[in-house]
Amino acid sequence: DQQVKQNSPSLSVQEGRISILNCDYTNSMFDYFLWYKKYPAEGPTFLISISSIKDKNEDGRFTVFLNKSAKHLSLHIVPSQPGDSAVYFCAAPRGVSSGSARQLTFGSGTQLTVLP
Amino acid sequence: DGGITQSPKYLFRKEGQNVTLSCEQNLNHDAMYWYRQDPGQGLRLIYYSQIVNDFQKGDIAEGYSVSREKKESFPLTVTSAQKNPTAFYLCATTQGRGLEQYFGPGTRLTVT
Numbered sequence: 567d568q569q570v571k572q573n574s575p576s577l578s579v580q581e582g583r584i585s586i587l588n589c590d591y592t593n594s595m596f597d598y599f600l601w602y603k604k605y606p607a608e609g610p611t612f613l614i615s616i617s618s619i620k621d622k623n624e625d626g627r628f629t630v631f632l633n634k635s636a637k638h639l640s641l642h643i644v645p646s647q648p649g650d651s652a653v654y655f656c657a658a659p660r661g662v663s664s665g666s667a668r669q670l671t672f673g674s675g676t677q678l679t680v681l682p
Numbered sequence: 683d684g685g686i687t688q689s690p691k692y693l694f695r696k697e698g699q700n701v702t703l704s705c706e707q708n709l710n711h712d713a714m715y716w717y718r719q720d721p722g723q724g725l726r727l728i729y730y731s732q733i734v735n736d737f738q739k740g741d742i743a744e745g746y747s748v749s750r751e752k753k754e755s756f757p758l759t760v761t762s763a764q765k766n767p768t769a770f771y772l773c774a775t776t777q778g779r780g781l782e783q784y785f786g787p788g789t790r791l792t793v794t
Contacts, residue, residue: 575722598781609686609772609785610725655724659781669715669740670783672724 569593570658572673580681585643587676589656592637596658600670601630601641604653613654614641646680653677685709686786688773693791695767703758703789705773713776714756715783716740716748718769725772731756760791767793 571590579585589599597618602610616623616630616639623630629642643650653675659668687706695701705714713732717725717740727740731750745764750756760767770790774783 570724572724600782602785607691607770607788607790609688609774609787611785612782615782668781669727669730670725670781672717672726674722674724 568674569596570656570671570673572654572656572676574676575674576677576679578679578681579646581648582645585641585646585650585678585680587641587643587654587656587678589639589641589673590637591639591658593658594634594637598659599630599632599639600657601628602655602657602672603650604655604675610655643678646678648680648682651678651680686773686775686784688771688786688789691787691789693789695791695793697793698762699793700759700761701767701791701793703760703771703773703791705756705758705786706754707756707773707775707786708754709775709777709784710753711775711777711784712753714750715774715776716746716756716758717772717774718742719772719788720769728758728771760793767791 569592600615601613603613604610614625614628632639655672655675657670657672689704715730716728726742729748731737747759772788773786
C-alpha cells in the first residue's frame with residue numbers, strides 16, 4: 567500500500583518559470599512532510615519540510631503548501647533554474663512521535679527538467 | 683569533515699555470491715537506515731537501527747542482513763537469497779528524534 571504518491575513521473579519547465587511538484591497521501595495520521603532532491607548516482611538531499619500544523623513553509627525559491635483536507639502537498643520552485651533539474655521525492659514519517667527515530671515513507675519521485 | 687561514506691561507489695558480483703556494502707558515519711547520529719532504489723520507484727526501506735546492537739526489518743528485508751556493532755558503522759549484506767539484488771543502495775542517518783534523514787552517496791550494485 568503506497569501511502570505517499572507522486573503521480574507525475576516527469577515535469578518539464580522553462581527556465582525562470584514556476585515548477586509545481588505534487589504529492590498525495592492516504593494516511594491522515596501523517597504529521598510531517600519532507601521534500602528531497604536527488605541527482606543521478608547521488609544520495610538524496612533534504613530540501614524543505616512542513617509540519618501538519620502549518621499550511622505553508624517557504625525557504626528562498628522553494629515553498630511547500632499543505633492541504634490537509636485534500637491530503638495533498640505541493641512544492642513550488644520560483645524561479646526555476648537549470649540546476650534544479652533532478653528527481654524530487656516527497657516523504658512522510660511513519661508512526662507517532664516518541665523517543666525513537668521514525669521511518670520515512672517515500673513517494674516514487676518526479677523527474678524535473680528545467681529547460682534553458 | 684563530517685558525513686556519511688558508502689563504499690565502493692560501484693560494485694559488481696556474480697549471481698550466487700554474498701556481498702557486503704559499507705556505510706560509515708562520523709556525524710555521531712544514533713539511527714541508521716538502508717534503502718534501495720530501483721528505476722522509477724521511490725526509496726524502499728530494507729533495515730534500520732536505532733542504537734548499537736539493535737536493528738529492525740524494514741519493508742523489504744528478505745535476502746538481506748545487517749549488523750550494528752559500532753555506532754559509526756552499519757554494513758548491509760546482500761545474500762544469494764535476494765532475488766533481484768541489482769539496485770542503487772542508499773544509507774541514511776538521523777540524530778535523536780530528528781525527522782530529517784541524511785543520505786550517503788550510494789552504492790550501485792550490479793549482479794550478473
